[in-house]
Amino acid sequence: MLKKMNIFLILKFACAAAVVITSIFSLAYTGNNRLVSLFTQLFLSLMFLFSGISEFKTNRKTYAIVSFSVSLFAAIVFISTLLLRKG
Known part of the structure; x- marks a missing residue:
């Protein structure tokens, strides 16, 4: 089964898992989660x-x-x- 999966499919699922984990973390810990939101956007873009x-x-x-x-x-x-956060 692993021979049929290409590397981009594996990376897509890894980024999807990262999006789910960061989203759950953002929901679980309310407050100022702008950094977690940045990571969610990054992993979503990569996915x-x-x-x-x-x-x-x-x-x-x-x-x-x-x-x-x-x-x-x-x-x-x-x-x-990211630029708005710096400014």
């Missing part, structure tokens, strides 16, 4: 990036373009939130 790469490799270009677009949007939100 959609790896999803887009794996969709592109399987010749599903429409899904790949949508995944890349969502990944770009999540990365822009991550960067803008």
